[in-house]
Amino acid sequence: MLRIAVVLSVLLSGAGLLLAQADAAKDEPDKPPHRKGTIVGVVTAKGDNWIEVKADGEEKARRYVPPWxxxxxxxxGGFDKEMLAQIRATPVGSRVRLEWEFDERPRVVKLEVLKKADSPHHSQGKSEATGLSPSGQRSGKVTGTIRSKKEQGKNVVIEVQAPGEEKPRAYFVQFDAKLQAPIPEVLAAVRAAPVGARVYLEWVATGHGPAIVHLEVLDSGQKKDKP
Structure with a gap:
């Protein structure tokens, strides 16, 4: 009987320890995954310790602060002084490549100016500072590689991946209200551009996503056979 009592005591102690460990595990909050990324876009606004950038293809700008x-x-303690200086030196309307990490909020860890904002006196057709076209629509410019292309009714949809972007973004040809069809010259340019080509395009935001209003092929991406 004594031996049985000892065995039962050991088993009960072990079970109690396992339950305690399980409860402790439940009490520990799950650690959020480390999120980070790279975007290319236009600076739409900034303050002493923050910067807002609207990434290519995005509807809204996102705010970033320096690391603490x-x-x-x-x-x-305080915001990273070097990054604060970089933000102050970056004009609104500039095109930038921004690397970020999420630590309570999105934090800019690297900022590279690809093209400084044009002077308002030399701006033609579009306001880079606000990201608006003359008609008031949100707009932007993209240089990247066509990753896919497919016919969609009378239109064509292409996916373009800009440098620094993790995934390509879809664009279709802007609709011409007068013709009740996609803009002919833009549609022809998009259809002629092969998958793999490096292109420059201008887009405007619509209720169905970004629409192409201009496209140029910079490099067809196709190797020519030697003579």
Whole structure:
């Protein structure tokens, strides 16, 4: 009987330990996955310690702040001084490549100016600072590689991947209200551009996604046979 009692005591102790470990595991919050990425877009606004960038193909701009260095403000902590200086030196309307990491909020860890904002006196047709076309539609410019192309009714949809983007974005040809059809010259240019070609395109935002209003092939991406 004594041996049985000892065995039962050991089993009960082990079961209690397992239950305690299970409860402790439940109490531990799941650690969020480390999120980061790279975007290419236009600076739409900025402040002393933040910058807003509208990535190519996105409907809205997103705000980023510098990484935090040190402890609390009372302990001398604060935003990364080098990144603050970079933000202040980047004009609104500039085209940038931005690398970010999520730490409580999106934080810019690298900022590269690809093209500084044009002077308002030399801006033709579009406002780079606000990302608006003369008609008031959101707009943008993209240079990238065509990853796919498919016919969609009378229109054509292409997927273009800009440098630094993780995934390509879909674009279709803008609809001409007068002709009740896609803009003919743009449609012809899109159809003629092969998959793999490097292109420059201008787009406007619509209720169905970004629509192409201009497209140029910079490099067909096709190797020519040697004579």
């Amino acid at each position: 260095r040190g402890g609390t403000p009372a302990q001398g």
